[in-house]
Every structure is written in structure tokens, then in C-alpha cells.
Amino acid sequence: MKNSVGREIPEYIEGYGPVKMFRGAFANFGEQSRGNVKLHPIKPGIKKLLSTIEEVLDKVQIQDGMTISFHHHLRNGDFVLNLVMDAIARRGIKDITVAASSLFPIHDPLAEYIKSGVVTGIQTDYIAPGAVAKAISKGFLKKPAVLMSHGGRPRAIESGDLHIDVAFIAAPTADAYGNMNGAYGKAACGTLAYAMSDAQYADYVVAVTDNLVRYPACPIEISQDFVDYVVNVDSIGDPSGIVSGTLTVTKDPVSLHIAKLAARVLEETGYIKDEMSFQTGAGGTSLAVAAEVRKYMEQKGVVGSFASGGITGYMVDMLNDGLFRALFDVQCFDLKAVASIRDNIKHQRMSSSLYANPHNKGAVVNNLDIMILGATEIDTDFNVNVVTGSDGIIIGGSGGHNDAAAGSKIAIVVTNLTKGRLPVVKDKVTTVTTPGESIDVLVTERGIAIHPQRTDLLEKLKGTDLPVMTIEELKNLAERLTGKPEPIQFGDQVVAVVEYRDGTVIDVVRKVPD
Amino acid sequence: MKNSVGREIPEYIEGYGPVKMFRGAFANFGEQSRGNVKLHPIKPGIKKLLSTIEEVLDKVQIQDGMTISFHHHLRNGDFVLNLVMDAIARRGIKDITVAASSLFPIHDPLAEYIKSGVVTGIQTDYIAPGAVAKAISKGFLKKPAVLMSHGGRPRAIESGDLHIDVAFIAAPTADAYGNMNGAYGKAACGTLAYAMSDAQYADYVVAVTDNLVRYPACPIEISQDFVDYVVNVDSIGDPSGIVSGTLTVTKDPVSLHIAKLAARVLEETGYIKDEMSFQTGAGGTSLAVAAEVRKYMEQKGVVGSFASGGITGYMVDMLNDGLFRALFDVQCFDLKAVASIRDNIKHQRMSSSLYANPHNKGAVVNNLDIMILGATEIDTDFNVNVVTGSDGIIIGGSGGHNDAAAGSKIAIVVTNLTKGRLPVVKDKVTTVTTPGESIDVLVTERGIAIHPQRTDLLEKLKGTDLPVMTIEELKNLAERLTGKPEPIQFGDQVVAVVEYRDGTVIDVVRKVPD
Numbered sequence A, B: 001m002k003n004s005v006g007r008e009i010p011e012y013i014e015g016y017g018p019v020k021m022f023r024g025a026f027a028n029f030g031e032q033s034r035g036n037v038k039l040h041p042i043k044p045g046i047k048k049l050l051s052t053i054e055e056v057l058d059k060v061q062i063q064d065g066m067t068i069s070f071h072h073h074l075r076n077g078d079f080v081l082n083l084v085m086d087a088i089a090r091r092g093i094k095d096i097t098v099a100a101s102s103l104f105p106i107h108d109p110l111a112e113y114i115k116s117g118v119v120t121g122i123q124t125d126y127i128a129p130g131a132v133a134k135a136i137s138k139g140f141l142k143k144p145a146v147l148m149s150h151g152g153r154p155r156a157i158e159s160g161d162l163h164i165d166v167a168f169i170a171a172p173t174a175d176a177y178g179n180m181n182g183a184y185g186k187a188a189c190g191t192l193a194y195a196m197s198d199a200q201y202a203d204y205v206v207a208v209t210d211n212l213v214r215y216p217a218c219p220i221e222i223s224q225d226f227v228d229y230v231v232n233v234d235s236i237g238d239p240s241g242i243v244s245g246t247l248t249v250t251k252d253p254v255s256l257h258i259a260k261l262a263a264r265v266l267e268e269t270g271y272i273k274d275e276m277s278f279q280t281g282a283g284g285t286s287l288a289v290a291a292e293v294r295k296y297m298e299q300k301g302v303v304g305s306f307a308s309g310g311i312t313g314y315m316v317d318m319l320n321d322g323l324f325r326a327l328f329d330v331q332c333f334d335l336k337a338v339a340s341i342r343d344n345i346k347h348q349r350m351s352s353s354l355y356a357n358p359h360n361k362g363a364v365v366n367n368l369d370i371m372i373l374g375a376t377e378i379d380t381d382f383n384v385n386v387v388t389g390s391d392g393i394i395i396g397g398s399g400g401h402n403d404a405a406a407g408s409k410i411a412i413v414v415t416n417l418t419k420g421r422l423p424v425v426k427d428k429v430t431t432v433t434t435p436g437e438s439i440d441v442l443v444t445e446r447g448i449a450i451h452p453q454r455t456d457l458l459e460k461l462k463g464t465d466l467p468v469m470t471i472e473e474l475k476n477l478a479e480r481l482t483g484k485p486e487p488i489q490f491g492d493q494v495v496a497v498v499e500y501r502d503g504t505v506i507d508v509v510r511k512v513p514d
Helices: A053-059 A080-090 A109-116 A131-137 A152-159 A193-201 A253-268 A284-300 A313-320 A335-343 A352-356 A401-407 A455-461 A471-482 B053-059 B080-090 B109-116 B131-137 B152-159 B193-201 B253-268 B284-300 B313-320 B335-343 B352-356 B401-407 B455-461 B471-482
Strands: A032-034 A037-039 A067-070 A096-100 A119-124 A145-147 A166-171 A173-175 A204-209 A229-232 A277-279 A304-311 A324-332 A347-349 A370-373 A377-379 A410-414 A441-443 A448-450 A494-499 A505-510 B032-034 B037-039 B067-070 B096-100 B119-124 B145-147 B166-171 B173-175 B204-209 B229-232 B277-279 B304-311 B324-332 B347-349 B370-373 B377-379 B410-414 B441-443 B448-450 B494-499 B505-510
Touching: A032 A152, A053 A080, A053 A204, A053 A229, A067 A080, A080 A096, A080 A109, A080 A166, A080 A204, A109 A119, A109 A131, A131 A494, A152 A193, A152 A352, A166 A193, A173 A204, A193 A324, A193 A352, A253 A284, A253 A410, A253 A441, A253 A455, A284 A313, A284 A370, A284 A410, A304 A313, A304 A335, A313 A324, A313 A335, A324 A335, A324 A352, A335 A347, A352 A401, A370 A401, A448 A455, A448 A471, B032 B152, B053 B080, B053 B204, B053 B229, B067 B080, B080 B096, B080 B109, B080 B166, B080 B204, B109 B119, B109 B131, B131 B494, B152 B193, B152 B352, B166 B193, B173 B204, B193 B324, B193 B352, B253 B284, B253 B410, B253 B441, B253 B455, B284 B313, B284 B370, B284 B410, B304 B313, B304 B335, B313 B324, B313 B335, B324 B335, B324 B352, B335 B347, B352 B401, B370 B401, B448 B455, B448 B471
Parallel strands: A067 A096, A067 A166, A096 A119, A119 A145, A145 A494, A166 A204, A204 A229, A277 A304, A277 A370, A304 A324, A324 A347, A370 A410, A410 A441, B067 B096, B067 B166, B096 B119, B119 B145, B145 B494, B166 B204, B204 B229, B277 B304, B277 B370, B304 B324, B324 B347, B370 B410, B410 B441
Antiparallel strands: A032 B037, A037 B032, A441 A448, A494 A505, B441 B448, B494 B505
């Protein structure tokens, strides 16, 4: 059956179940519920501190078929997922589903566990290019991976769609009764926002720390009333893989040109104004857009309401310089952000549910004016792919992409028109992550395309010197530069289900040939 | 049927339902659950700000038989409960259950709504002496009032035992999308801790504010993802009734003597030591105990782990002077506490669930060493009454009494031996709020009694000059001073059910004669 972005999706997918078809960004709405949670209360005097991961596995009665979860605040420095998976594998446990908010190259050992059947399910918002992504794409994972968005994951957890048996929470600082924070410790990552739903809804919650402090661990981000056990290990992560020292604006002239064009679009269409809100990624081009927007804000004396998302030092500077009144932070990308979230009440933590869950009472993305997005591919319906690469292998995932695109008043995709001798603008993207209806503008170095529904924007850009054209014109331009690439020869096997943020299926990824 | 504190309790109470009998402080344990929550998500662009309480009542479809909730952080300065109830009454709505975390004399107008049938149920942790308490005691409320503890209330809400249709949250500061805090505004009360469970579990959540600020209202205590509507009113409360300027230690020589004795008991039994934790009430005698304990701490160079509960400036000073490393605050009692919780990360907010819910994964009371408690009556089994007065009329409720008594390692009741020509120590208390098994020591101006189970304490006090005697001796002493009072002539009608923190019934209150 075809869903509303024209994708042929089976009505039932083996290892996934019956499919709820994507029918539009806000079609699956109406009354929702947060599910039941099982609790094991403890009497005064009972200790939660355990000595080893092995002891933890005994206490939580780990067994075949369970779903265990992890957060990704330690990013490519995370040791916790591997520590836990190694211990599970040593026990001969099989058929584990790993529900990690994201996966990084450091988690490559998972690929072996996928091949050996220790791990048969993966549910995640993002998989960085690496061995795990390849193992999935090549069909080694027994059940299709489920790719969610950053808002879709807490939605799934809170609604009960994704039931977690045991949540393992990497805690840069914790006390022996389970209070924890990401603010301090040698693996400090700023906030633990992605782990909030896990802590609230898993049957068992385990804090894994390498910085056990005296009770209570202030500031408390996840509190003891949600935590069953605490375990102290040598090291939960490698600081150099967790946060960058600093992230800087790109120096690439093409990227800078794109950023300037994007900021011009925002200025000409009236989005740069008092009380504006803004989100952008941490990539060089995205930060360059922030820098260009900043110039307009300063020229005009504009003070914005908030910036949100993963936060970099660049956005901290904008807060401290009075360009925004507040930051909503779901993840600290660098040391300046970590320091700021510790000390400034205007730099506000947000859980991933508060950030982007479409089925709570109003996520922060709902209040976004401007969203700057990347794209691996974008098609002439403005559908965006950030899941699969040109070879059909998984190279990412939505993260907050389709969440912020849906919530914001203007969602701008900034990208080079071609990448690595391949066109970015195509007839059909390989995999739909974000539906075209949520994308308003595409800015490339060769031209700007406006979604035809946004006649208001087209009207405002008429008469400017901005290189506005149709997206078909951009596609033709791209193809003239690169040629039309051969279509990828996928197999039949569904290796990943791409869930839209509301839990409907917007696309599937099929097996690539060996 | 008799429960384990010897109270005759009906197995079924009309208007309440089947009774779970109290069988001991930790008898009702084992696996628990947090219940399902209904949600009404909203799409981007939908506004939450309404103009009047009337408009709110339309939106939440208020109707006969609903349960609505309030928090008590504005204490005797709260305008919100009356505002809402007046609007409900004007509509001719009947049969409302009011689930307020506490009720104060300012809520006396409720008594009229009880008599007219607008309100037929009350569920609360504490009712200050006044018209509402009298109306209940005299049998005007259609269903028995349910008296809970501060930990029992979030337990009941989270488990689904107490289902809230609409939570009205007085918000000293809020933005138009529902983020709120108690830190700022003319009705600033410090924290909104008692409203957390209401916000998380009610079908509809409404922020009622008189300080609508630009988005976002930092620091966010209750976030937008839990809030359906916001309404801006002229005034949510009278600051003079909300927090005191300062609360001071008693100057009464008898109370000071009791405080000195209590602190001596703690010192002689070894509880005043590094990493100790401590809670006391905000009354003059309770604060005097803190002052005496402080002296020992300073003499010995002791640094405590934390103090908890409702927080006064006195405890803030102890934090700032290095006597405790942290405060856990469920309610700010004075302006110094309000200022401190805003600015000091060591002064930590705690929800009432984190504070005292027996059925989560470990409340803060579980980690308490020392708890100083008051009592209206205490009997020779050490059972304590803080619910009914000498005339049998309701004058209070557990608040955190039975929570902190159950959690702490040493629970000391400090009280005058007699009050108003009546004995405080009796054969049987009028109403059991806290079971004797949770009370370790009674300190009066005439002598000290130790619970016979605490042979360790008796051993340690042997050979000191402290006036240790049996509780029967104290009872006899009291009766010699006052005579034995005539028993109260109660009617048959159960006017209130006293729930222990775990939801079992520890006692009932029966109707007093007119």
C-alpha cells in the first residue's frame, strides 16, 4: 500500500508488526495516552549501589528477548553501551533489542552481536555511518531496525509502543541512591535530556557512573525516585569523544555563500524580528547560518525569544550577548555549552519529550519560528532523506529533523546542490525521513526553491535579487552537473522501518546487495 | 474489623468504598504501578492562553461529579481555589470533589459549597482549623473526606487511586504556553513541588497566573508539555498569607527546654555526626531543636548531608554556613527560602513524590536520619494524632508526619506534656495519624520516653542524666496534672477516612455532635 508520500509499504512487516501508514504530518492526532509503568518500591535502608555490571544483570533478571535502552549524550565517547552488551553477551543471552537514542562508530562492536544473534532488534533515532549501519543495511539484524525521530522516541516510550525492560543511563555524576546529572564529572556532557523518558518508563532503571559523589548529587537532573540501581565503573566514556572543545563556523566559501542566501531569505520574508525563535544544527554550514542571522539581528537590534536543539558555544554567546532571551537545550555539543547549562537559568534543559514529542501537550518545536536543516537528498516534492546514502546504506536518521520541520513556521534546508559527484536534488529521494509538506525552502549555492504551497514566501521574494527558481529547475541543474545516477538495486528484505515522529511509517529501507 | 493499630474500621465505607486495612508501616509493599494518563496533544499554532476562568471551565468541559485539584503553596494567601470554586458554583455544577494538597482558613467559603452540595468530596493532606474542618466534622460533606499524607497524595495520584479531571495550578509566574515557576512574581512561593503529580497525571492541567511573562518562563518548574491551558487573572494570592517575612525560634522557656532535651537525646545516641540528615517543622519548638542541634554540630565540626521538608530561612543559614551540604525543599516557608531556591543549586526542589511517596523507587524520607515531629496527642503505644483536636473536630492532618516518621532512623516527637489543661499523652489517641512503630522517642518538658523496641537507644541513654521514663509514667504524670478528660461522644457517621501513606486505612473520624 502507498502512504501519503507515495512510498510502497507492506501492511505487515515481519519482525515489526502491522504498519500504521503515514497519512500527513498531523493526520495521526487526537487523544493519546501515556502508559502504565511497573515499579519496584524499596523500604528505607535498602541500598541501590552495586559493584559490577554483572551484579546489575542479576538484579534486573536480564533474559533473552528483553529490550534495553541507552542515551547518546556521550556520543562517540560512550563506553556504557559496549560495557553492558559485553556483559550480556558473556552470559550467553540472546535476542536483545537495543533501544539507544543514537548510535556512533564507537558502538561498532554491536555489529558482531547482531551477527551472532545476541542483538536482534535496534530502535534508534540516528545511526552514524559505521559497522552497525552496514550490518543492518546488509540484512544481518533479525528484525528490521526501527528508526525514529528524537520526538518520536519519547512518544513511543511514553505511549507504551516501545517498552523498555532495563534502561542503562550513563551518568557523569551520580550518588549511591540514584540521583544523577550530566553537569559534572570527567565525562560531563551537560544534560541527560534524552534519558528522561527511559528513566520514567522503563521497568528497571540503572545509573552507570564513574563519578560517584556523596548524597545528594546536585543539581539533580534524574532523581532517585526513578532509579533502581547504581553501579560505579572505571570509566563511562572518553571525554574527547563526548564534547568538542569548540565548534566553529565553516570557512568553506560555498557553504558560507549558502548560509548568506539562507539568512537573506529569512530577512526578506520577515522572520528576523523581535521574539523570533531559531534552531540550527551543529554542522559548519548550519552554524554559518546562525552567524549570518546574527548579523541581521545586530543590525536591526532584534532580540529573539529562544534558540533550541543541541546547543553549541556559538548559541551560548548569542544568549550571553542578549540576542536571545533563553536557550532550550536537549544536548550540549561543546564545553562552553556544558558550562553554561550548569550556571545560567536562562539556559534551560529540556527532555526529548519536551523538545519534540508530537503527542504531549505542546513540544518546544511547536514554538519554533525558524529551523535550519541539512539533507542528504531532497526531491521535487521537497521530501528529505537523511537516513540513507547514495549506496543505499544507512548513514544517519531523523534525529530532530522531521520534528523541527513539522513544528517550525519556516523550515529551510541548506545544502550543496551536489555532493561527491552526485545530485542532492532528485526526482525521488531514496528514503523519506521528512515529508515535503514540512519543508518550506531549499537553499543551495546555485539557487533557492520555495515550496509551492508557500505562496506568501514566493510573493515576498519576488522583486529581490535572490536566485529563486523551481525545485525542478534545481534538480535539472544538479543532473546537468553530475548526470542522473543509476538507481540503487535494493533487495526485497525490509531492513529498517522509518517511523515518522507520530509512529506511522513514512518509509522502509530495504537490503543492499553484498 | 480492627486494623493493626487496634482501630475498629468498617470494611466498606459508604462514599469511600472498600477499605484496605492498615497492617503495619511497610506491610503494603511489593510491585506497584503508575497509571495511564489521558492526553490532548495540540498542533503548532494552537494557543493555550484563555481570558477567564469561565472560558477555562468551557474548555475542560467541567461537569457534575468531577474531581479538581489544587496545590497549597500559596497557603493562607491562596485566591485560586476560591476563584475556581466560585465560577463552578455560579454554573450550578454539583458534586465536585476538591483534591487540594492542603486547605487553609482562606478556603472557608468551601464550607458553604459543602453545605449546598456543590462540593461533595474532599481529598487533602491537611485542613487547618476553620469552617471547612468544622463542616466535615459535623457531617455536612456528602462523602467522607479522605485525609492523606504528603507522600500518600502523589502515590494515590500516580497509581490512579485518585483520578484528577482538572488540575488548577496557581502559578506565580507562567508564560502563555504553560511553562511555570514559583520563583518569581508578586505571589512568589519558591517551588511548585506539591503540584507536580497533579500536572503529570490530571486529564487537564490549567496554569492560573497573575504574572504572565514572555516565553519561556525560566526557570521552568512545570513545563508546557504537561499543561493544556493558561489563564491570566488579577491576583492569585495575597503575599502576606503565602510566605512569612521570617520565621523565628521560639522564646518560650518550656519549648526551649524541650528542644534542649531533644538535642541531648540526639547527641547521646550518636545521631549528631558527619553526613547526618535532618528534618524539622517550621513551628517555634521545631526550629528551636534545629538551633540546639546546630550548636552540637558546630562544637564538633560536624557537616551534615542534607536537611529536608518545608524549608525556612533558618535551614538556609545552616546550608550557607556549611552545616549541611544540601537542602531538599518541598515548600518554602519564608522569603529567605524563596530567594535561596532561586539561586543555589545546593538548595534542591523536590516534588512531593520525590519527598515522601512510599511506592516510588525511594523517597527522600527514606534517607532521613533525624525527624523532629509535633503531636496533638500521643498514646502509650506511641501512636500519634495530628488530625483531631480535644473536641474531636478536625484540626490538621498528616502532612508529612507519617511519611517522615516511617522513613527516618530516629523520629522524635517534641511536645508539652499538657496543652490547654488537657493531657497530650493518653491511653488511646482520638485518631491515629502515625503508627507507634514509626515513633522512637517522645520528649516533653517533664520527661523522655523511648519506644520499647528501641533498646539500642535505651542502652545509650542509660547512665546519662536525661529524665528517661516509660510512656505510661508520662501519661500518669500528665493525668495527675490535668485529670483524665471525658471521652468525646462521637456519632456513628464516618466523616473522614484517614489513609496511611500507602493508601491503607489507619483510622476514621466520626461525626461530632452539633
